[in-house]
Amino acid sequence: MSFLKVLRDLLGKRESPALTPDTPGLEIVAEAFDPAEADSSVLARSPGWVPDAEAVLRHHLTLPRERVAEAASILAQDGWDLRERSETDGVVRVEAQRVQVLDALHCAQERSRMAGLAQRLGGDSLGWDARQPGESPTAPA
Template sequence: MSSSASSGPRDLNGRVVEQGRLARLRSRLRPRAESGPLTLGERVEVVARSEDDAIASSVALEASSWRADDEVILRHHVEVPPDRQADAAAVAALDGYESIADERWGPAPSPRAEGLVVLVLARVQLLDAMHLSQERSRMASLGSRHGGFAREWAVLQRPPG
């Protein structure tokens, strides 16, 4: 699913939500910078992140500057063998994740394990602690099934103001 292929606000599972008449009217009355749904190509900043598998999602989000009412880009770094990268990206795409091959959010991370590559996966969605935990688990499973592991996650949002 490409970010340009379907637009609109996202739900907690990253799916586009149809807007009613009132929501469309409100979006027209808001300032231009806030009016549209978030896309993977926008300028965003990291508001929460962790490499620690043991940290609870609720704890990580509570300690962050995450704004619960705003859409986020949920980004995962998954390390997999090079010959499994395309398959892992295809499986993640079934859940609306895109493989990011450029450096829009900074330099691409280097793999930590010999013989693996870093697959950067991202999607736009609303977020809460339960759904963050669900997605972290999904990425851990994806990495494991493809001979690798989930290394890090990050929540990105538009700068406030």
């Protein structure tokens, strides 16, 4: 392959901006806060979810103040960004966020992982939600 062909191919591909947790216009397209409901059911009942598109997956946790840094360090190893949202009496509500393509298997695996981590650190896993751009051209109307 010639250098010019490679360059032409690279320049010809106009990638859309990378999705981040801070991308403007993100809307919740799926949410699971009932531990008895299967993640496959959550996704099946979520008409706004675009299965082939990336989403910001957010797990909502509560942790003791003194364990937040430890949780952030553990989660960062797999690309999770831990953000503090509020604190009451030494218990911090946090969100672990990561961009990924959603499917039921990975949602279930991560839900289990977050529950185990929160329990190990003396906290609780409340549930998860997923956000995608609201103006997605492939999103159902």
